[in-house]
Amino acid sequence: MTALIADLLRKSFGKQPVLRGLSFRVEPGAFTFLLGPSGCGKTTALRLIAGLEEPDGGTITLFGEKANDPRSRLPPAARGIGMVFQHDALWPHMTVAGHLRYALHRRTARGEREREARRLLDLVRLAGMEGRLPSTLSGGERQRLSLARALAARPRLMLLDEPTRNLDRPLARPLRREFARVLREEGVAVLYVTHDHEEAFSLADRLVLMDEGVTIAEGSPEELYLRPPDARAARLLGLTATVHGVAGADGEARTPVGAFPSRLAPGTPFVAFFRPEDFQVGSGQEGEPALVRGSRFLGAEREIDLEIGGLEFRARFSPEVDPPPGSTIRVVARRAPATFEERAR
Amino acid sequence: MVLDGEPEIVPMTAETSIRGPDRIVRLQGDLLRGHIAVVERAVDEALLSGADVLLDARCVGRFDSAGAELLVRRLKAAEGRLLLMNARQELRAFLEALPPPEVFKGEMTSFLRPAVADLLVDTATEVVERITDKVRRFVVLFLQFVYFVTVGPFLGHRLRLDRAAGETIAVGIDALPIVALVAVLMGLILGFQSAAQLEKFGGEGLYIFSANLVGVAITREIGPILTAILIAGRSGSAITAEIGTMAVTEELDALRVMGLNPVSFLVVPKILSLVISLPCLVMFADLVGIGGGFITGCLVLGVPFSEYWAQTQEAIHLSDVFTGLAKAAVFGMLIGLTGAAHGMMVRGGSTDVGLKTTSAVVVSIALVICSDLIFTMLFFLGDV
Numbered sequence: 024m025t026a027l028i029a030d031l032l033r034k035s036f037g038k039q040p041v042l043r044g045l046s047f048r049v050e051p052g053a054f055t056f057l058l059g060p061s062g063c064g065k066t067t068a069l070r071l072i073a074g075l076e077e078p079d080g081g082t083i084t085l086f087g088e089k090a091n092d093p094r095s096r097l098p099p100a101a102r103g104i105g106m107v108f109q110h111d112a113l114w115p116h117m118t119v120a121g122h123l124r125y126a127l128h129r130r131t132a133r134g135e136r137e138r139e140a141r142r143l144l145d146l147v148r149l150a151g152m153e154g155r156l157p158s159t160l161s162g163g164e165r166q167r168l169s170l171a172r173a174l175a176a177r178p179r180l181m182l183l184d185e186p187t188r189n190l191d192r193p194l195a196r197p198l199r200r201e202f203a204r205v206l207r208e209e210g211v212a213v214l215y216v217t218h219d220h221e222e223a224f225s226l227a228d229r230l231v232l233m234d235e236g237v238t239i240a241e242g243s244p245e246e247l248y249l250r251p252p253d254a255r256a257a258r259l260l261g262l263t264a265t266v267h268g269v270a271g272a273d274g275e276a277r278t279p280v281g282a283f284p285s286r287l288a289p290g291t292p293f294v295a296f297f298r299p300e301d302f303q304v305g306s307g308q309e310g311e312p313a314l315v316r317g318s319r320f321l322g323a324e325r326e327i328d329l330e331i332g333g334l335e336f337r338a339r340f341s342p343e344v345d346p347p348p349g350s351t352i353r354v355v356a357r358r359a360p361a362t363f364e365e366r367a368r
Numbered sequence: 369m370v371l372d373g374e375p376e377i378v379p380m381t382a383e384t385s386i387r388g389p390d391r392i393v394r395l396q397g398d399l400l401r402g403h404i405a406v407v408e409r410a411v412d413e414a415l416l417s418g419a420d421v422l423l424d425a426r427c428v429g430r431f432d433s434a435g436a437e438l439l440v441r442r443l444k445a446a447e448g449r450l451l452l453m454n455a456r457q458e459l460r461a462f463l464e465a466l467p468p469p470e471v472f473k474g475e476m477t478s479f480l481r482p483a484v485a486d487l488l489v490d491t492a493t494e495v496v497e498r499i500t501d502k503v504r505r506f507v508v509l510f511l512q513f514v515y516f517v518t519v520g521p522f523l524g525h526r527l528r529l530d531r532a533a534g535e536t537i538a539v540g541i542d543a544l545p546i547v548a549l550v551a552v553l554m555g556l557i558l559g560f561q562s563a564a565q566l567e568k569f570g571g572e573g574l575y576i577f578s579a580n581l582v583g584v585a586i587t588r589e590i591g592p593i594l595t596a597i598l599i600a601g602r603s604g605s606a607i608t609a610e611i612g613t614m615a616v617t618e619e620l621d622a623l624r625v626m627g628l629n630p631v632s633f634l635v636v637p638k639i640l641s642l643v644i645s646l647p648c649l650v651m652f653a654d655l656v657g658i659g660g661g662f663i664t665g666c667l668v669l670g671v672p673f674s675e676y677w678a679q680t681q682e683a684i685h686l687s688d689v690f691t692g693l694a695k696a697a698v699f700g701m702l703i704g705l706t707g708a709a710h711g712m713m714v715r716g717g718s719t720d721v722g723l724k725t726t727s728a729v730v731v732s733i734a735l736v737i738c739s740d741l742i743f744t745m746l747f748f749l750g751d752v
Contacts, residue, residue, distance in 0.1 A: 033462070045433065046432065073625055074624075075621050075624060099627070100626060100627030110617040110618050112621065113622075114619060125626065125628070235437070237436075237437045
């Protein structure tokens, strides 16, 4: 049975619409990521699903049961969900053990609580810290306690709202892996909200791409990154290396950096959306001269701001490629664009 | 809306016709992600003619969010040259979430800029709505408090008296020094002021009656009001700040998700603590305030202690003291409710915590004084 079906969810705050018809599904045992820019309504969607806010329209079905039926609205605690918040939402005056005791209170028999608390503490590697207050824990430990507390309610669906947002990147990566390990061990369905592409690509089984309160695209991370359904999805996925072109008589998409098969009507002007890593430096006279606007050394690669035909874009090359700003380099695309967008003639 | 088990998808067709100066594009089929290109092509061709274009959605079947969203973006981009008409209710309800409403023709009203009068009406409506919302939240919280204190304990909602006791001790004991200081100063001031007025009517011989004025004023009005104002500033603001911070850091949401009601868990003990501690503090303020009057009367104005004490006993009735204590209990509840309601209204970040805290103090003090007037009128009319 599908863990969650969100169908045309709508929510406004005052006159400001936040969700305008968001639809997606979460399958049991799968990691589904809701990916979108900040302010697009991801957290609001999660709060509606958790029952912390009421939708203005649309339906939320959790494990086959409608959760927001006006006649029998399911309260948050009856929805079979756990939630890990952006802020860890720990109670400052309560010890690590106290948090778990409270969380276990409702769903676990009295005799089993101690054993279950120990199991959860082992699972999130907090054993030995039972008596400590949240203020004495590190950021990662606090989020792991937050996860253990959410798991104590034995949820069938876990909602995670950017749990690593307030952590440094070196701390966030291992913590994400740790979360994934724990959640896969527990076998719960996961809906994870993030604006971080790396986070979503590295952990998701399925991605739901959203913007301005609606679903833009759904699919596996590979599917969406390699073949985004349209230009908007491509932009949201960071495929923003854009080059102008015009379709040839045979429909071939001709761009300054190469020609590619397409379904465009002959003579149609278009913008081609490439991935930043789709380019290489042309050998000899091969490729289109591109003006170098600037560059950044990123360690394993170098990001260069280029301009072709008035369009600026960022491309990634090996770190040895280091042209000075103001110079030109010849670039060719080494694979077809992710998608095309037709332009007005 | 696309649901499981529905019939096959109907492809979209767009047929363009001319009506007067306008072009009409009739859509027929399902408005789904994959069909939007058909619509866009027809719209582009119609717009190229230079005419205004009416998009007739009468025969649009199902729709999905991506289809509708892309459609509305086109409507907005056309800047009024492209209008939607005959959209059925479900599609309209969905699109109405997307401002501006100019995309509708006929069924929707105005294409004009709002007049100044409309703006004023809008602003007034917004203010009224905001006040109504505050009052509604306050009343709901009051009813919840009554439920959790009276019926709740019999229906499995634990009344957290241990937490209430802890809070009472914290609120009461911590406030003792400041309440004592203000009360003694008020006693001293009232002593001097009453003596000055009494002297006009009969000279120094009437100084003894300052005991009456100080005693009654302190027990019936000054003690409860001053203590309530101090506690509103001290504990009411602390309640708003604490609950507001918990709202910002999502601790309240964590409680809800775990099935713990924040009102029962947090708010009820805090309000109970104020209902209990405020009368205790008022009793203390009464004693200290009368002591201040005694200092003025006996040590400064020279009234003998025994006479002053006897006069005070004669002037103050037990009903005066109980009136003050009953008022104090109500003030405590008002301060607690106002503080908690404002805390739970916090949205956004720490800035709103500060704003709501300030607002809570102001509203608490206003409510205390209004309710005091009501009490006074009731007691006066009832000749208590």
